[in-house]
Amino acid sequence: MEQSATPACSICFPDSICRISPSSPLASPNGDEYHMKIALLCSGLGNVQRGHEIFVRDLFDMLKGSVDITLFKGGGEPAPNELVIDNVSRNAPSLQNIHLAVSPRWKVAMQEQERIRIETETFAHAALRPLLEGGYDIIHCLEQEVCNRLYGFRHLFAHTPKFLFSNGGAIPAAKLSNCDFVQEHTEYNLQHSAREKAFCIPHGVDIQRFNPSISSDFRARYGIAEDAFVVISVGIICYWHKRMDYLIKEVAQIPEAHLLIVGQECADTPAIKALGEKLMPGRITFTKMPHDELPQAYAAADVFALGSLFETFGIVYIEALAMGLPVFCTEHPNQRSIVREGVFLDIKQAGALRDALLKRDPAQMRYLRERGPQIARETYALEKLKSAYIEHYQRIAASEVSLPRYTFKTKLQDNVRSLYRRLSRG
Incomplete structure (x- = not known):
């Protein structure tokens, strides 16, 4: 048993983002200022209530009066700037009889993972159309499967959005979602992340609601x-x-x-x-x-x-x-x-x-x-973190991302794959 004091997560930026001055206005490629639009996606919100979903709700409620942000959620009721996206919920009766070839010891956990996979993938596909029509600068994803699916559709957007993934599962760099930027929540997780595109902002708590002065019966x-x-x-x-x-x-x-x-x-x-x-x-x-x-x-x-x-x-x-x-x-x-x-x-x-x-x-x-x-x-405290989120969104929205291009290297790779297929057919 040990009591210990350890430094908390500092709010830090990767070099790839820091090149943009936080005090500079958000500018379009031609130098004009433009309106930043953010899509915040969480398939679990409205389907389950965990810390993950609480974070999303608190983040949206904290930011909605300060930035143009739309919440894409998996359940609940529609509200201003809140879209309920169709999905096969992990709680759906149709997903309660999943058959997997796994050890009995891990059966329950693996069945739950499979339910989550179905929920997130169906959510991602249903979210695609409003995302394509919304003209968003940033697509902020909370689930890895959602981020991976939508990132694969980048070529469909008239204006290529930046994909931000909040790494709520401590996924190491080698297994991270396909994305442009990664939010980690602790310094420990940041050390194991993709440092060139990762930054750290911890989760927050509403200290008006959670404080020792509350009386309880x-x-x-x-x-x-x-x-x-x-x-x-x-x-x-x-x-x-x-x-x-x-x-x-x-x-x-x-x-x-x-x-x-x-x-x-x-x-x-x-x-x-x-x-x-x-x-x-x-x-x-x-x-x-x-x-x-x-x-x-x-x-x-x-x-x-x-x-x-x-x-x-x-x-x-x-x-x-x-x-x-x-x-x-x-x-x-x-x-x-x-x-x-x-x-x-x-x-x-x-x-x-x-x-x-x-x-x-x-x-x-x-x-x-x-x-x-x-x-x-x-x-x-949520209010202490609010300015950090807005600053990160501004930096990310003003950064440049590009789609893959057809180059001599890709042409050579295509030729090698084609030759391999012909040789394999023998």
Whole structure:
């Protein structure tokens, strides 16, 4: 168990973008100023509610009054500057019987990945027409599959847009989406990205909604004792990523603890709930709620814990910090760079979280409760990040990108491929 302070992600620009002065007006190729248009795409928004989708909603709401931005979303209701794009949702009943030749151990995870692939690819194709007709300067994609599909259609646009990919999955440089620019969310991820086109802006949190002054009747409504030591975890109730089963086994060994798990359900959830009721009868609460109501749940807790071995970012970390909750999490360098000051554990080890919670030092907990909101205000407040996004959009829109051209090299490559095919036919 270790408390650590680590520098947070700085907002930085690749050399390919920095050549444009941030104070210069956005100019067209002939030197005239022009109106910058941005398309923000997320197939999951309206279909699921995870940190990924929360980020998109917060980003759009933060920017919509300052730049010309249109949100392309996979579900929900149409609204001004918000388009609902047709897709086969990952939650569609028609996708609940997927047959894959995979190990039973990974069956649930692989089925979910296949559902996401279908959703994103159908979304990308349905989004193509409004994108072609919209005259956008930047197409900002949140899903890799969407970015890859649409990038392959660049040659169809009258005015070639710049493709920006927000790398929410910590995809390394060798496997990144086809795109012109990449947003990373932490310095750790930036180090493993395509440095010539990558920049770093962290996720943000609305500190007006998430702050320690919020009062809550959550304990009374859910029958949680006022004197209970409440550990909260927020995330999908599953084995393979959030490791909620690990969390249950660890917290169950603390007699005075009550575990509060807030998250969406999946195929793993019934078994995990059964485990919780078996090991912690009367001391565990499972629930899900709209994101707007989540501060009430945080306000009912004493500490926050997450069983994940790695998170690309983890918006729940900074929500917990903003609420003044000490954070117990993996000791991975990426999480250290996000949380900065918390209790970092070798969370692969049985007993690690149990021991950290049992041995918690009251003075350390008081310090972390005070320090968390400061970190949130200084580093992750949405208003602090707004100007960085606008500046990046301006730089990207004013940069030059080009389509592949037919050159002597491509002619030679075509001839070699043609010769190989003829020789193969023998």
